[in-house]
Amino acid sequence: MGLLGIVLGLGFLIWMSFRGWSVLVLTPLAALIVALSSGEPMLAHWTQTFMGAAGVFVAQFFPLFLAGAVFGKLMDDSGSVTEITRFMTEKLGIERAILAVVLAGALVTYGGVSLFVAFFVIVPMAQGLFRKADIPYRLMPAAIGLGTFTFTMSAMPGTPAVQNAIPMPFFGTTPFAAPGLGLIASVVMFAFGMWWLLRAAAKARLAGEGYGRVDAADQTEKVAEIADSAMTRERAATSDAFDPHEIHTGCHSAQTPSIFIAVLPLLVVILVNFLMSMVILPRMDTSFLESSQWGGISLSSVSGVWSVIVALLSAIVVLIIGNHQRLGNLRESVAAGANASSLPILSVASLVGFGAVVAAMPVFSLITDWVLSIQGGPLVSLAISTNILSALTGSASGGMTIALDALGASYLQLATEIGMDPALLHRVAVIGAGTLDSLPHNGAIVTLLTLCGSTHSKSYFDIVMSCIVGAIIALVVVIILGTMFGSF
Template sequence: MGLAGIFIGLGLLIWLSYRGWSVLVLAPAAALIAALFAGEPLLAHWTQTFMGSAAGFLASFFPLFLLGAVFGKLMDDSGSVQTIARFMTEKLGPQRAMLAVVLAGALVTYGGVSLFVAFFVLAPMAQALFRAANIPARLMPAAIALGTSTFTMSALPGTPAIQNAIPMPFFGTTAFAAPGLGVIASAIMLGFGMWWLRRAEAKARAAGESFGTPDSDAHIDAAEDPVVRERATTAGSFDPAEVQHGEHGSGQPGIVAALAPLVVVVVVNLLMALVVLPRMNTDYLAEARFGGIGLANVGGVWAVLVALAAAMAVLVALNWKRLPSLRATVDAGANASVLPVVCVASLVGFGAVVAAMPAFELVREWVLGIGGGPLVSLALSTNILAALTGSASGGLTIALDALGGTFMQLAATTGLDPALMHRVAVIGAGTLDSLPHNGAVVTLLAVCGTKHGESYFDIVMVGIVGALIALIAVIVLGSTVGSF
C-alpha cells in the first residue's frame, strides 16, 4: 500500500500540474496522500517533514534565485541583452541565422541571465532573422532552446544556472566541477544540435517551406497566461509575469558594456571558487550557530553569490543612465524570484515525505541495484524525477535529497570523485526534463507563437537526444579515466 500511495501521489501531482494547478497546493496534497496510504501521521509529515525540507531548500538556494532574477531583470531593462542579440545578428547575419540565435542565447545564459528573460528577448530577434533568411518559424524554439537550455544550463563549467548550483552542498563541489568533462559534453550538445538544425533547415528548403506566420504578439500573451506561468515557475528561476514589469531604458549600451557583467560573473565565480575561498579562514563555520558545517557545504554557493553581486554592481555602474527606475527594476526581479523558488521548494518537500515512507526503501534498492555502477544509477534517478516533475531543478533536488548521502557513501568506498557525480547529476537532470509538460518548453512555444505539433520534435532532438548522447559520453569517460 505504501508504494501504491507514492505512485498515486506522484501521478496526481503530474496530472494536475500539467492542467495548470498550482504546485504550492498540489505538492503537500500529494505528499499527504503518500503518507495516508503508508499509515503515517499526516500533520507531522506536513509541518515537520515537508516544511522542514522545503525550508532547508529555501535557506540554501533562495539567495541564488533572488540575485539571479534581479541580475536578469537588470540586464533586460538596461538593454544589455538586446545589445548582445543585435550584435550577434549584425555579425552573423541572416545567412547564419541558426548560429546567431544559438550563440546569443548561450552568451546571455552562461553569463547568468535567467532562461525566461532570454526567451522574451531572443524570440523577436529570431523572428527577424528567420524571416530574412526565409527559415520556417517552427524551427525558432529549437534554436533558442539549444542556446539557452542545454549546455549552458548543465555542462559548461562555471555556469551560474541554479541546476548547476544544486549539487554543490550535497557533494561539496563548485560550479566548475569536472571542467574537462563539462567542456566535452558542451561540445557534443552544441555540435549535435547545430547539425540537426542545419539538417532540418536544408530539408525545409528542399521542400519549399517558407517562414510562415507565427503570432507576433505571442510574447505578451505568454507573459500574462496563468497556465504558462504555473508551469514555468516550476521549471526556472524567473516568474514570466514580471517580464513586463520594471522600466526599460530608452537607449542600449555598446557591446563591451553589455558583455562586461557577463564576463564578471564567470571570472569572479572562478576566482572565488578556486583562489579566494580556499585561502580564507572559515573555521567559524564549524560553530553550532553556523550549522556546524565546512566550507565545502557552502563554498560553491558563496562563489556564485559573490559573482552575481559583483556583476550587478558593474552593470549598474555602466548603465546608470539607462536604468530610469532602478527601484522598479530591482523590485520586479526580486518578485520574479519568489514564486519559482517556493514552487521548487514545494517539490523538494514532496520528495522528502516520499523518501521518509518505509516503502521508499524499495525504490532506493531498485535505483542502487541498476547495472552499470553508481554513475548510471545517479543519472537514471535524476533523469526519471526530472521527467516526472517537468523540472530539472525540482527533480535534481528531490533525487539528491533522498539519495545524495547514499551516493556520497558509495563514492567514499569506490573512490569515485564527487565532482564527477556532480556533472553527471546535472546533465542527467537536464535531459528528460524537456518533456511536453515542462514549463520552459510551454513558455518557449508560446513566446515563439508556435505549437507542440509544429516545433516540439526539433526541441526533443536538440534538447533531449543531444543531452543524452553527452551524458553517455561523460559516464563512459568518467568510468574509464575518472574526473578531469
C-alpha cells in the first residue's frame, strides 16, 4: 500500500500541476496522500519532514536564487542583454541566423542571466532574424532552447546556474567539477543540436517552406500578457530562478550600453567564480566552520555556493557602476529582481519537501535498493534516478534535489569505496537532470512555445532532438569516459 501511495501522490502532483494548479498547494497535498497511504502521521510529516527539508533547501540556495534574479533583472533593465543579442546578430549576419540565436542564448545564460530574462529578450530578436532569413518559425523554440537550457545549464564548467550548484553540498564539489568532461559534453550537445537544426532548415528550404507566419502587430503587449499569465508563472516557477511576472516591472533603459560594458559583468561572473573556487577559498583558513556555532561543517560543503554568490555579487557591483546612468530607478529594478526570486525558490523547495516525505516512507528502502542495484555502477544508477525524477517533476533542480536528498549519501559512499572522484558524480547528476526535464509539461518549454507563437505539435519534435537527444548522447559519452578514465 505504501508504494501505491507514492505512485498516487506523484500522479496527483503531475496531473494537477499540468492543469495549472500551484505547486505550493499541490506538494503538501501530495505529501499527505503519500503519508496517509503508508499509515504514517500526516501532520507530523507536513510540519516536520516536509517543511524541514524545504527549509534546508531555502537556507542553502536562497542566496543564489536572490543574487541570480537581481543580476538578471539589472542586465535586462540596463539594456545589456539587448545589446549582446544585437551584437551577435550584427556580427554573424542573417545567413547564420540559427547560430546567432544559439550563441546569444549561450553567452548570456553562461554569464549568469536567468533563463526567462533571456527568453523575453532573445525571442523578438530571433523572430526578426528568422523572418529575414526565411527560416520556419517552428524551429525558433529549439534554437533558443539549445542555447539557453542545455550545455550552459548542465555541462559548461563553472556555470552559475542553480542546477550546477545543487550537487555541491552533497558531494563537496565546486562549480568546475569535472571540467574536461563538462567541455566534451558541451561540444556534443552543441554540435548535435546545430546539426539537427541546420539539417531541418535545409530540408524546409528544399520543400519551399519559409518563415510561415505573420507576427502580432504589438509584440510588446503580447509578451507582457504572457509574462503576467498565472499559468505561465506557475509552470515557470519550477524551471528557473526567475518569476516571469517581474520581467516588465522595474525601469527599462531606452538606451543600450557598449558591447564591452554589456559583456563585462558576464566575464566578471566567470572569472570571480573561477578565482573563488580554485584560488581564494582553498587558501583561506576556514577551520572556524568546524565549531558548533557554524554547524560543524567543512569548507567543501559550502565553498561552491560561496563561490557563485561572490561571483554574482561582484558582477552586480560592476554592472551598476558601468550602467548607473541607464539604470533610471535602481531601487525599483533591484526590488523587482528580489521579488522574482521568491516564487521559484518556494516552488522548488516545496518539491524538495515532497521528496523528503516520500523518502521517509518505510517502503522507500525497497526503491533505494532497486535504484542502487541497477547494472552499470553508480554513474548509470545516478543518471537514471535524476532523469526519472526530473521528468516526473518537470524540474531539473527539483528532481535532482529529491534524488540527492534521498540517495546522495549512498552514491558518495559507493564512490568512496571504489575510488571514484565525487566531481564525476556531480557532473553526471547535473547533465542527467537536464535531459528529460524538458518534457512537454516543463514550464520553460510551455513558456518558450507561447512566446514564439508556436505549439507543441509544430515545434516540440525539434526541441526533443536538439535539446533532449543531444543531452542524452552527451550524458552517455560522459558516463563512458568517466568509467574508463575517471574525472578530468
